Amino acid sequence: MSKWLRAYGDREGDGMVQLSFTLAILPGDRAREAAKRFAEAHGLKDPLITAMEQVSQQHTYFVAYGHSAHAVDVDAIDVAEISAEPLSREEVEARGKALGRKIVVVGACTGSDAHTVGIDAILNYKGFGGEKGLESYKCFDAHNLGAQVENTELAERAKALGADAILVSQVITQRNCHKENAAAFVELLRKEGWRDKVVLLLGGPRIDNKLALELGYEVGFGPGTKPTMVAAYLVQEVTRRAKGEKVDPRR
Incomplete structure (x- = not known):
């Protein structure tokens, strides 16, 4: 009905x-x-x-x-919903502690994009919307590389740090450059042979989960995303992978 x-x-x-x-x-x-x-x-x-x-x-x-x-x-709407349950900060910390190690997260605003508001809001201690960023969590080892970071530089730093997850922020959207740059990063990791070893997150004002999946990412976060939402997703996804559970085939 x-x-x-x-x-x-x-x-x-x-x-x-x-x-x-x-x-x-x-x-x-x-x-x-x-x-x-x-x-x-x-x-x-x-x-x-x-x-x-x-x-x-x-x-x-x-x-x-x-x-x-x-x-x-x-009932006629079919969307690619984010496969993670909402968790409080305390629940995120508890699940992260159960892993036995910190979750390494590396993020950057890539290409010619010079806007750091989004990536800062999620990763930095000050956070956004009354919530502190991933740097404030005991279960995360967060690294914010800032803005105008080339895809190759982000890949090199993430690999060197042994990243569990990489956050790519794209704000500038003229001529769909956010799509092209985001897709190019995924292709770079595939060519280097370690795409499946890391969780890729895409964020920005023109990003939603459907677009992120189409571009080859695990998940997409749009406007209004708060640090707790990203933290909850990451701790659940990294835990799933640690247990050897299969990834959603749509990814």
Whole structure:
């Protein structure tokens, strides 16, 4: 049986949604009507313009609130979900301790990409979203190589450190360079003959688990990922491999 979901506003299934956008027009009655018609063109019924704020000499930012007739069938959705259960920090540490050694993790923002926010948030002690990064865990030996690291350099450092896992961060996406560079790293490890000996994780604002799998990685983490999510996945995956359990064939 299909399970249809509609947006929740004031009550379950009422279909109320917010739509935000910027138009090249200055605030005023004409601008408000333009925003209303713009929202209607996107399927909102009886939209109310709840915000109208000038953001430049020529542009105004709007927020519209209205009724959407659309719904999604959840049972018809097939996605490549991350195969790891949520774990608390304490549970991660306990499972890591059971391995009898630290899990070596090496990460970098590769290629010409100079953005370190993502890789820093996951690996560095300061972490992200109120959670400390992998450096703060007793069960991890985390190495952050920073930004603009070439694929060959990352591979060499990871191999020298005996990495259990490698985290590749890709932020710049022009002309799909994030896909090309990420795929090239996987191919490099394959040519060197040790791809299957390491867990590969891919992260970034345009990354999801489906794309990561397509590019040859074990898992993909997108926007909003917190250190605990990565830590939980790693300790479970490394434990599985230590026990000789088979890897998901989709990988």
